[in-house]
Amino acid sequence: MxxxxxxxxxxxxxxxxxxxxxxxxxxxxxxxxxxxxxIMTARAAKAIVHSExxxxxxxxxxxxxxxxxxxxxxxxxxxxDGSFRNFxxxxxxxxxxxxxxxxxxxxxxxxxxPKDAEPYGSATIGSSEACMLGGLAHKWNWVEARKKAKKDFxxxxxxxxxxxxxxxxxxxxxxxxxxxxVPLKPGNYRLTAEHLDKYVDENTICVVAxxxxxxxxxxxxxxxxxxxxxxxxxxxxxxxxxxxxxxSGGFVNPFLYPDYKWDFRLPRVQSINASGHKYGxxxxxxxxxVFKDRKVFNENLxxxxxxxxxxxxxxxxxxxxxxxxxxxxxYQFLRLGREGYTRIMRHTLSHAEYLxxxxxxxxxxxIMNATQRIPVVxxxxxxxxxxxxxxxxxxxxxERGWILAAYSMPPDAQMVNSLxxxxxxxxxxxxxxxxxxxxxxxxxxxxxxxGNATPPKLHExxxxxxxxx
Ligand SMILES: Cc1ncc(COP(=O)(O)O)c(C=O)c1O
Numbered sequence: 001m002x003x004x005x006x007x008x009x010x011x012x013x014x015x016x017x018x019x020x021x022x023x024x025x026x027x028x029x030x031x032x033x034x035x036x037x038x039i040m041t042a043r044a045a046k047a048i049v050h051s052e053x054x055x056x057x058x059x060x061x062x063x064x065x066x067x068x069x070x071x072x073x074x075x076x077x078x079x080x081d082g083s084f085r086n087f088x089x090x091x092x093x094x095x096x097x098x099x100x101x102x103x104x105x106x107x108x109x110x111x112x113x114p115k116d117a118e119p120y121g122s123a124t125i126g127s128s129e130a131c132m133l134g135g136l137a138h139k140w141n142w143v144e145a146r147k148k149a150k151k152d153f154x155x156x157x158x159x160x161x162x163x164x165x166x167x168x169x170x171x172x173x174x175x176x177x178x179x180x181x182v183p184l185k186p187g188n189y190r191l192t193a194e195h196l197d198k199y200v201d202e203n204t205i206c207v208v209a210x211x212x213x214x215x216x217x218x219x220x221x222x223x224x225x226x227x228x229x230x231x232x233x234x235x236x237x238x239x240x241x242x243x244x245x246x247x248s249g250g251f252v253n254p255f256l257y258p259d260y261k262w263d264f265r266l267p268r269v270q271s272i273n274a275s276g277h278k279y280g281x282x283x284x285x286x287x288x289x290v291f292k293d294r295k296v297f298n299e300n301l302x303x304x305x306x307x308x309x310x311x312x313x314x315x316x317x318x319x320x321x322x323x324x325x326x327x328x329x330x331y332q333f334l335r336l337g338r339e340g341y342t343r344i345m346r347h348t349l350s351h352a353e354y355l356x357x358x359x360x361x362x363x364x365x366x367i368m369n370a371t372q373r374i375p376v377v378x379x380x381x382x383x384x385x386x387x388x389x390x391x392x393x394x395x396x397x398x399e400r401g402w403i404l405a406a407y408s409m410p411p412d413a414q415m416v417n418s419l420x421x422x423x424x425x426x427x428x429x430x431x432x433x434x435x436x437x438x439x440x441x442x443x444x445x446x447x448x449x450x451g452n453a454t455p456p457k458l459h460e461x462x463x464x465x466x467x468x469x
Contacts, residue, residue: 161191212249217376250274392451
């Protein structure tokens with residue numbers, strides 16, 4: 001008989017107590033190259049994680065991003081409560097799941113979906129996943145229609161502008177759709193109907209137009225594009241739907257410009273996406289895609305699984321995810337309603353207008369987004385400024401903690417640089433004034449001492465992807 005090894009004596013106290021009794025100086029050890037071998041106290045691990053992020057930017061001062069950086073304590077509590085509920089498990093959390101549909105129904109209403117339609121849509125991780133689902137729906141509908149008509153369905157294309165966010169270039173490549181991207185030109189940074197005749201044809205699955213674009217915050221000329229597609233249909237018999245990428249504009253236009261028709265009021269607009277985590281005022285991790293009617297989202301894209309209990313439908317690219325941002329969106333809709341969102345967006349826009357007027361008054365900057373709707377200030381330096389560029393200003397204000405995006409525009413306007421300030425609701429007038437002071441001070445300094453920033457070089461693979469698209 002083999003001799004049994006004596007078990008280790010049981011540690012005293014609970015696991016938590018034992019962990020807390022471990023020595024504190026372990027957080028002075030270097031971070032190992034390989035997967036950590038040993039246990040460490042919760043406090044030590046927390047101290048390391050916290051301290052490692054100390055020199056990162058302050059998210060509140062990061063005005064290069066559209067993503068929410070403030071919410072009320074009640075919203076934070078809901079976020080914490082929801083974070084361990086797996087949203088992919090509707091059988092266990094049916095009421096949590098219901099909040100998603102309520103939000104979809106409310107968004108369908110907010111975006112003026114027809115009253116007799118069956119609202120359909122989904123919460124997603126962000127607008128990127130939402131755009132992919134919108135694009136896939138249009139690709140499937142086009143393929144089915146082509147098959148039914150016994151026509152070639154091997155060469156789908158999508159038409160959009162050079163101002164699209166990278167997600168659409170990903171969609172086109174990942175899902176094998178030919179990119180038909182209308183280039184920009186200096187002075188015009190949005191998609192209009194001007195060149196559509198060279199891009200649209202019978203293989204076009206949809207035209208994607210943006211409400212609140214990434215580069216300048218402008219809307220594409222959605223109504224003109226819609227009108228052009230109407231004429232195209234009368235001429236050719238080919239009916240092409242539109243998807244609106246309302247990542248930012250989807251939560252601004254309905255509140256600030258209720259009479260402006262950019263949404264489901266336009267018959268060709270069949271799907272809209274928006275980022276809950278941008279002007280939807282939810283912490284990162286939430287997008288929405290909403291279809292004008294249930295039938296726009298092809299049933300073949302829906303899967304039914306029973307791994308987690310009862311049968312559940314799944315039609316997103318991701319499966320498991322936290323319920324937290326969805327519950328916070330539900331909270332924000334209830335808490336603010338149209339009245340609250342309208343008030344917040346009005347204040348935010350007025351701060352953007354204040355910044356824009358103050359910075360352009362001195363003649364140093366030109367406005368790039370004359371047709372601006374969302375609270376974004378997009379500026380380019382006047383030709384008379386020779387000693388420094390937009391990248392110098394961005395670098396200089398960084399010394400005061402501000403993060404402002406400086407970038408060169410997409411083709412064929414790449415010779416134009418932009419300095420962009422995304423004004424979010426947490427900025428009050430006082431902070432807007434401090435920022436304007438710091439930008440002006442940075443320009444005065446650069447005027448005197450000159451700047452030496454060069455636009456960052458595009459990564460080779462990125463250049464290739466821009467060229468390809
Ligand atoms: C117009 C537009 N579309 C899509 C996206 C992608 O959104 P998300 O970051 O929510 O995935 C962005 C992000 O900035 C955007 O501005």
